[in-house]
Amino acid sequence: MTKSRAYVRALTAAAAVSSLSLAVPTLAQSDAAGPTGVVPLMTAAPPTGLQAPLPKPSNGLQIPDKPIVLSPALGEVLGRTATGPIDIQRAVAIAISHSRVLALAVENLQRLRGVRVQADAAFSPTLTANFVYTRLNRGQSATFGNTSITLVNVDQPVLTAQAVLPIDISGMLRAARDEAGFQEVAARIGVNTALNQTVLSVKQAFYAMLRARALVVVANETLNDDLTRLSDAQKKLKAGTVAPFDVLSAQTDVANAQQQLITARSNVSLAAANLNSVLGIAIDSPIHITSRGAVEVPPGTSTAGVSTNTVTPPVSAAPNSGSKSSIYDLLVKDARLMRPEVLGAEAALAAAHRGVYVARRSYMPSMALNAQFTYEPNAAGFSPQTTANQVSLSFSLPLWDGGVAQAEVEQAKANVDTAQTTLRQTIDQIDLDVRNAYLTLLQARDRVTVANQALSQARESYRLAMVRYTSGVSTQVEVSSAQAALTQAEQNQVNALYDYNSARSQLDGAVGRYAYNIHGVGYTHPPTPAVVGAERGMRNVQK
Numbered sequence: 001m002t003k004s005r006a007y008v009r010a011l012t013a014a015a016a017v018s019s020l021s022l023a024v025p026t027l028a029q030s031d032a033a034g035p036t037g038v039v040p041l042m043t044a045a046p047p048t049g050l051q052a053p054l055p056k057p058s059n060g061l062q063i064p065d066k067p068i069v070l071s072p073a074l075g076e077v078l079g080r081t082a083t084g085p086i087d088i089q090r091a092v093a094i095a096i097s098h099s100r101v102l103a104l105a106v107e108n109l110q111r112l113r114g115v116r117v118q119a120d121a122a123f124s125p126t127l128t129a130n131f132v133y134t135r136l137n138r139g140q141s142a143t144f145g146n147t148s149i150t151l152v153n154v155d156q157p158v159l160t161a162q163a164v165l166p167i168d169i170s171g172m173l174r175a176a177r178d179e180a181g182f183q184e185v186a187a188r189i190g191v192n193t194a195l196n197q198t199v200l201s202v203k204q205a206f207y208a209m210l211r212a213r214a215l216v217v218v219a220n221e222t223l224n225d226d227l228t229r230l231s232d233a234q235k236k237l238k239a240g241t242v243a244p245f246d247v248l249s250a251q252t253d254v255a256n257a258q259q260q261l262i263t264a265r266s267n268v269s270l271a272a273a274n275l276n277s278v279l280g281i282a283i284d285s286p287i288h289i290t291s292r293g294a295v296e297v298p299p300g301t302s303t304a305g306v307s308t309n310t311v312t313p314p315v316s317a318a319p320n321s322g323s324k325s326s327i328y329d330l331l332v333k334d335a336r337l338m339r340p341e342v343l344g345a346e347a348a349l350a351a352a353h354r355g356v357y358v359a360r361r362s363y364m365p366s367m368a369l370n371a372q373f374t375y376e377p378n379a380a381g382f383s384p385q386t387t388a389n390q391v392s393l394s395f396s397l398p399l400w401d402g403g404v405a406q407a408e409v410e411q412a413k414a415n416v417d418t419a420q421t422t423l424r425q426t427i428d429q430i431d432l433d434v435r436n437a438y439l440t441l442l443q444a445r446d447r448v449t450v451a452n453q454a455l456s457q458a459r460e461s462y463r464l465a466m467v468r469y470t471s472g473v474s475t476q477v478e479v480s481s482a483q484a485a486l487t488q489a490e491q492n493q494v495n496a497l498y499d500y501n502s503a504r505s506q507l508d509g510a511v512g513r514y515a516y517n518i519h520g521v522g523y524t525h526p527p528t529p530a531v532v533g534a535e536r537g538m539r540n541v542q543k
Contacts, residue, residue: 042300045327046445048438051296051504054199054517058093061521062103064110072098074276074285085290088206091279095202096195098280105187105194106521112180112187119180122173125165132158139380150380159375170364175357182351182533189347189532191522192340192515200509201278204502209271210291211498212264218490219264223257225483230254233476246476253480260487296501298445328438331511335434338512340523342430343532345423350533352412352419359412363405365397433510441507444500451493458482458489 077094140152168174230250236242273283336342374388465482468474508514516525
């Protein structure tokens, strides 16, 4: 067996870093009772704190009224700052600046901000000016003795200025303003939702590419070992020490290994395209990444000889300490307080409640104060008056509208019911997200432990098979079987490690930890119940 088959190479080759060796506990090191060879699993809770803080946007946030027409190439984004492979923090920074999802959320906020300004303007007086110029075919005049009096001039210019101040006696304007305000709050929270989703998507795509690259190394090493065995079998066939079956078996293994390598290389290309997509850059941009600071080793494994590119978190990540159940309960509580989806649903519910009052506008009386100034320079008649001032107070009371108001009220009430159910659905979905993420983390952590042990056993099994085959004790079939088991063990180990790291980021996203470190747009921290209109404190409802 070649040294390149060491599981350390498969673990870290995706980032071209030095090899490391992780020790796993054995039954001899624990008090667990059971058959020899059974891997004892950890009983302590895994780390559940923030994996890494959010970086600043690499190129600032996108400007709503100046959208990007085409996704830029990575070289255009990095410019002169390109100094090497991109680490996971830099990838997140690029995505915050160029994500299409985040850009759409910011543009939606800009639109609803205009709606809110429009609602505010309803309280302000309006001033209009109107100029009318009329020319008749002839004027009219009357003669009294020697005096001629013009009754109607041929030219009749009239300038009118009018000011109207609405008086909100029914509170309808306030309700409309509040509705628009909560809609803007929901849109601003939507920016935080988009940020949380964007960061999570980037991290998931980043780990997927690291995984794909590591599996290429596994496939390549498998092919190299199969080629070595094929060459050895061909030499032995010429020497007459093995049957042709050994060569055919080795050739089959080589062909299968080639298939796996082709698939693994294609998966790298697909993973790179997906990462480019979530970053918001051109899909076909060449991209080089590093695992520096991204790959985390589950606590409880040995750190002896671990590369500096690998992160080892504490066993109990404050403030979430204690039993698994208590940590899970804290995670659910934090998610209900932090996830912007809950806050946005609360703001939408508050807006829907205000919408019911707005829908009753046909029932409500209205009042307005009007002031008008008229200037008519060519006024004629017996007592011509070139200027006139008028002040009036209007009051309107709707009596019958054919049932339109009642229909609008019913629609508004249905919107309230929908918003309430949406809030409930959001809370349940967030609870499910946290549960799935936490259970996935537990599973992935245990799989890393088992995969490490299984890989160690597969390496030894392959070594013994090669020794037996070289000594003429066993056949090529035994070696081929051991080779397949070793490849599977290496793949399992790579998948388990990156599943664990992906689950760590998934848990952060489920709690909403990526949502609030934004610059200039959205909220920098979860808004209070008063801001989102959650008078009933729905976010604190516990099942």
